[in-house]
Amino acid sequence: MLGPQDHDTLRAAGSIFEALPAGRTVELAAPEPPKTPLTVEVEHDHRSQCDCRLTFRTPGRDHELSPAFAMIRAALDDGFASRMHRRLGTELGLAYEQWAMWESYPDAGIFELGAVVSEGKVSTFFQEARDLLKGLIESPPSGPELERIRFRAQFSLETAGETTEGLIAINSTPLLFGEPVYTLDQRLARLNSIEPETFARAAESILSGSCVAYCVGPITDGTKGAILNALAEFN
Numbered sequence: 001m002l003g004p005q006d007h008d009t010l011r012a013a014g015s016i017f018e019a020l021p022a023g024r025t026v027e028l029a030a031p032e033p034p035k036t037p038l039t040v041e042v043e044h045d046h047r048s049q050c051d052c053r054l055t056f057r058t059p060g061r062d063h064e065l066s067p068a069f070a071m072i073r074a075a076l077d078d079g080f081a082s083r084m085h086r087r088l089g090t091e092l093g094l095a096y097e098q099w100a101m102w103e104s105y106p107d108a109g110i111f112e113l114g115a116v117v118s119e120g121k122v123s124t125f126f127q128e129a130r131d132l133l134k135g136l137i138e139s140p141p142s143g144p145e146l147e148r149i150r151f152r153a154q155f156s157l158e159t160a161g162e163t164t165e166g167l168i169a170i171n172s173t174p175l176l177f178g179e180p181v182y183t184l185d186q187r188l189a190r191l192n193s194i195e196p197e198t199f200a201r202a203a204e205s206i207l208s209g210s211c212v213a214y215c216v217g218p219i220t221d222g223t224k225g226a227i228l229n230a231l232a233e234f235n
Contacts, residue, residue: 025178030107033057034210038234042224043216049096049116050217054129054231057209058102058109061179067190068202069102069111071149075141075199076100076113076132078152083132084113094121094128106177111206119218123226126213130231133207140199153191157184 077100095115113129160166
């Protein structure tokens, strides 16, 4: 259906799906954790730069720290004032591109820090990425930084509420997985409730999870060893 439609018309059109048989509830079980705290994977490729990713196993969306994981992502990667962009881009000139993301499911999640760098800066990226997370434990966001993160969180939620994809993610995805459905205001309140000590606790939880480091690009024979040295404390 194209064009503006009223609620009753859309509801009548959607009623045809009521004839479909109900599915069977699937019980989700979290995957087994890796057997080692740190895994390093490297792959030579003829691209001009190295694609680096540092990932950590985390709890899923139903965990009490899930709002804090989302706010940590914003603290690291939400505008040029965020910690990752300020450190890797402005201060070090290290990365052509950098990002942080939290991919979450009901039972488990993956927190990722990534960047595209030259081959000679690969080990520096992994060390700096580790230190960025450690910095959230030692000096969690507070004051103006925390206010900025909360403002950006509100902006992101309001923006999501103005798109079809965002509304589906907010209102329909929880029903698919049997999760609580939170309104935009409730979601914002959960994010705004994250205080500095919760940032620190969530960052510590991320760092305590199993870690996998990936690097694809014009690497040399010593690249894997250099990454292992940069992340030695995870062994």
